[in-house]
Structures are given as structure tokens and as C-alpha cells.
Amino acid sequence: MKEINELNLPEDLRYADDHEWLRPLETAARIGISDYAQDQLGDIVYVELPAVGRQLAKGEEFGTVESVKAVSSLYMPVGGEVTAVNEQLAEAPELVNTDPYGQGWMIEVKVADPAEVDALMDRAAYLKALGG
Amino acid sequence: MDSAGAERRKRCLLIDLPLTPYAEALDLQHRLVDARSDGRLDTDAVLMLEHPPVFTLGRRGGLDDLIVSRERLVQEGIEVLPAERGGLITYHGPGQLVVYPVLDLKRSGLGVQELVAALETVMIGTAADFGVAAGRDGRNRGVWTGGKKLGSIGLAVRHGVSFHGLALNVDLDLTPFSWIHPCGLAGVAMTSLAAEGATAVSLDAARRSLAAHFALTLGFDLTPASLDALPGWPAAP
Numbered sequence: 428m429k430e431i432n433e434l435n436l437p438e439d440l441r442y443a444d445d446h447e448w449l450r451p452l453e454t455a456a457r458i459g460i461s462d463y464a465q466d467q468l469g470d471i472v473y474v475e476l477p478a479v480g481r482q483l484a485k486g487e488e489f490g491t492v493e494s495v496k497a498v499s500s501l502y503m504p505v506g507g508e509v510t511a512v513n514e515q516l517a518e519a520p521e522l523v524n525t526d527p528y529g530q531g532w533m534i535e536v537k538v539a540d541p542a543e544v545d546a547l548m549d550r551a552a553y554l555k556a557l558g559g
Numbered sequence: 560m561d562s563a564g565a566e567r568r569k570r571c572l573l574i575d576l577p578l579t580p581y582a583e584a585l586d587l588q589h590r591l592v593d594a595r596s597d598g599r600l601d602t603d604a605v606l607m608l609e610h611p612p613v614f615t616l617g618r619r620g621g622l623d624d625l626i627v628s629r630e631r632l633v634q635e636g637i638e639v640l641p642a643e644r645g646g647l648i649t650y651h652g653p654g655q656l657v658v659y660p661v662l663d664l665k666r667s668g669l670g671v672q673e674l675v676a677a678l679e680t681v682m683i684g685t686a687a688d689f690g691v692a693a694g695r696d697g698r699n700r701g702v703w704t705g706g707k708k709l710g711s712i713g714l715a716v717r718h719g720v721s722f723h724g725l726a727l728n729v730d731l732d733l734t735p736f737s738w739i740h741p742c743g744l745a746g747v748a749m750t751s752l753a754a755e756g757a758t759a760v761s762l763d764a765a766r767r768s769l770a771a772h773f774a775l776t777l778g779f780d781l782t783p784a785s786l787d788a789l790p791g792w793p794a795a796p
Contacts, residue, residue: 428670445718467664469672473619491618496645496700497671497714497721498618558668 428466431557435462437528441547443504444556448528449547452535455510456544459532460492460501460523463557468494471523474516476534481509485543489534492523505543507536571662571777572784573770576608578653581615581640584608587786588722591661596718600789603667605773605781606659606724607766610651612735614639617713621648624740637735644713644723647743654731654751656765658724658773665719669777675700675712677776678725682710684772685727685765689757699744702727707750711742729753729765 440448446464450457465471473493483489484506491498512534516522523531538544548556576584584606594600614637616622624647625632625639632639651657658681664674679695682702686693686709693704702710710727728751736749752760774781 428673467670467672469670469675475618491643493618493645494671496675496712497716498643498645499671499716500718502718 429462431554434466434554434557435528436550436553438550440528441504441544441549442553442556443502443547445502445504447502447504449504449544450528450532451538451544454537455535456505456507456538457532457535458489458504459527461553462527465524465527465531468492468497468499468524470495471520474520474523474533476512476516477509479509479512483507483509483536492520501533503536504547505536505538505540507539509534510537511535569778569780570602571774571779571781572602572604572789573781574604574606574784574786575766576606578611579608581610581613581638581642581651584610584657584659585642588659588661592717592720592722595661595663596720600661603660603662603779604784604789605661605770606657607770608657608659609653609655609762610657612637612650612652614648614650614735614739615642615644616640616648617646618643618715619647621646621739621743624648624743624745625738626740627738631738635735642713642723644715646711646713648739649711649713649726649741650735650739651726652731652735654729654753654762656727656729656762656769658727658769660721660724660773660777662721662777663719664716664721671714671716671721674721675714678712678714679710680776681769681772682725682727684776685769686710686752686755686757688768688772689752689760689765691752691755691757699742701742704750704755707748708741709750709752709755727752727765727769729762730760 730753
């Protein structure tokens with residue numbers, strides 16, 4: 428597994444306790460899991476995502492990722508309506524490992540309360556939480 | 560990891576249970592995971608038990624790998640239940656030792672795949688105690704001997720806390736495995752410690768051996784505990 432100083436943690440993202448990242452877009456926010464999370468999980472073989480249109484609160488489970496022989500739950504870093512899911516992951520779940528912030532994105536949500544975005548960690552705070 | 564975290568990781572409660580229906584054990588795990596993740600339960604715990612005969616499906620399903628009819632299973636009195644663990648269909652029954660580690664992976668700094676590998680090591684060590692040489696297979700997880708599968712792994716993780724776990728075939732009727740493609744693998748034969756000629760094998764001896772290897776491999780000091788005596792543990796609803 429990667430050392431903390433080997434992790435790719437972009438400056439322009441927000442991070443949650445359960446290792447999801449959030450990228451604010453113009454009218455929505457894109458969500459995925461961090462380099463740390465994908466590295467801890469190992470090779471991802473299956474990604475289960477919610478239906479578009481679902482309303483989910485902050486902290487609710489929005490899906491699962493299965494790495495070899497282990498299923499891990501995914502949690503909403505903020506509440507809101509799911510406006511898009513990354514359909515590509517059905518065929519190519521390994522994109523979460525190879526490109527967690529790019530092609531490995533998971534869902535987009537219309538953020539219900541912008542204050543929940545502000546409450547997420549920046550890179551420095553997330554690094555600190557990881558023990559770096 | 561800070562040293563406080565490393566010290567906390569040392570203690571783990573060992574909860575030995577009798578033959579326990581699958582749904583009951585699942586409910587118990589859910590309550591333990593909730594308590595562990597919100598801090599009401601301040602130590603890791605591991606459950607050791609056997610299940611009455613049952614087929615369980617992984618998160619991705621696995622019904623396609625059931626090769627007899629559902630009616631046949633009804634006749635046999637064996638249920639097929641969904642489970643949220645990794646892997647596909649499998650069978651549990653008396654004579655198989657099932658181990659469910661409820662571990663705060665976040666606190667111990669243990670990655671999910673490290674835990675899978677550790678549980679394989681635990682089963683390999685246990686098999687060796689009974690004179691059975693088992694090992695890993697590069698293509699599939701679990702523990703194998705002579706090309707047959709001896710032990711399986713299927714984990715789940717919620718808020719960084721693990722549950723579900725491993726199943727080691729100790730001394731059981733292997734027939735129901737022939738009604739499925741275990742873990743979605745066609746042509747896989749299952750075996751047990753007894754079928755491999757293990758010496759002096761019993762479920763009790765296997766429990767003791769597995770607990771010792773679990774403690775050694777994961778660096779735990781196992782403390783036997785009963786469910787009623789867990790600190791902060793709510794009574795069953």
C-alpha cells in the first residue's frame with residue numbers, strides 16, 4: 428500500500444471522513460473516493476451506484492464498491508439529489524483504482540445545502556486526518 | 560499510526576457462540592458494527608460460530624450459480640438468503656467454523672485486502688495444526704489444498720468497520736456444495752479438514768486453533784467475552 432506522502436490528493440477537492448471526495452461543479456457536485464480509499468480497498472471488481480433522481484442525505488449510503496472478496500459501503504459527503512451516475516463503472520470498475528479523480532468518478536448530486544460542502548475537509552485537513 | 564492506536568488494537572473480544580441461525584448472526588453483526596463505529600463498543604470483537612444449513616448470496620448475487628432447483632432446496636429445508644458480503648454464492652452448515660471479525664480498520668490502519676490476506680494466513684495456520692498442508696491460489700482468494708477449496712472469505716465494511724468474514728470447512732457433509740458453483744467457480748471441488756485426513760479434528764479443537772492463529776496473525780490479545788457482558792452493549796430489541 429502507498430505511504431501517505433505517495434498519495435495523490437488534489438488541492439481543488441473537498442474530502443469527507445469516509446474518504447469520499449467532492450468536486451464543486453457549476454450547478455452540481457461530483458463525488459468519488461480518494462486515492463487513499465482505492466489503495467486501501469485493492470482491485471475493485473464491482474461498483475453499485477444509486478438511481479438518478481434519488482434524494483439522499485449527508486451520511487446516507489449511496490452505493491458500494493466490491494474489491495476482491497470485500498464489499499465496502501459508500502457514504503454521501505453532502506445531501507442532495509443524484510443527477511448523474513458514472514455508467515462506465517459498470518463495465519470498467521477498475522477505473523476507480525486507476526483514475527479515482529477522473530474517469531473513476533461515481534455520482535453527481537445537486538447539493539441541497541452549500542454549508543455542507545464548506546464543512547468538508549480541504550487537502551491539508553484530510554492529510555492530517557490520515558495521520559500525515 | 561500513533562501509539563495509542565496501536566495499543567487499542569491489541570485487545571479484541573472473542574465471542575464464542577453455539578449453532579446460530581444466519582439471520583440472527585447477521586442482525587448481531589449489524590448491531591456490533593453500529594456500536595463499534597459510533598464508539599459504544601470500544602474494542603474490536605470476533606465472533607466464532609456454526610450455522611444451520613443455509614446458502615447465502617454475495618452482494619452481486621450468485622443465484623445463477625445455484626445448479627439445483629429452488630424446490631429441491633425447499634425439500635431439503637435449506638434457505639437461500641441474501642448477504643451484503645463480497646463474493647458470490649456459498650454454503651454454511653454444521654461442522655464448518657465461521658468467524659466474523661468486527662474490527663475498526665480505520666483505527667488499526669489495516670487495509671481491507673490486508674485483512675483478507677490475514678484471514679487466509681489464519682486458516683492456513685489452523686489447517687497446519689491438524690496436519691493439512693493448505694495454501695493460497697494465485698487466481699482465487701480463499702484457502703486451498705490439493706486443488707480443492709478448504710476455506711472461503713467474504714467481507715463487508717461499513718464506516719471502516721469490518722464484518723462477515725471466513726468459513727473454514729472442518730468436518731461437515733460437503734454434499735450441498737455440489738448443488739452450487741461455490742463463489743461462482745464452476746468445477747471447484749470443496750473439501751474439509753476431516754476429508755483431508757486431519758488428525759484429531761473437532762470443532763472445539765478447530766475453534767481453539769483458529770483463535771490462536773487469529774491472535775498471532777493480527778497481533779491481538781483475545782479476551783473471551785459473552786454478549787451480555789459487553790460494555791455499552793444494548794440488550795436485543
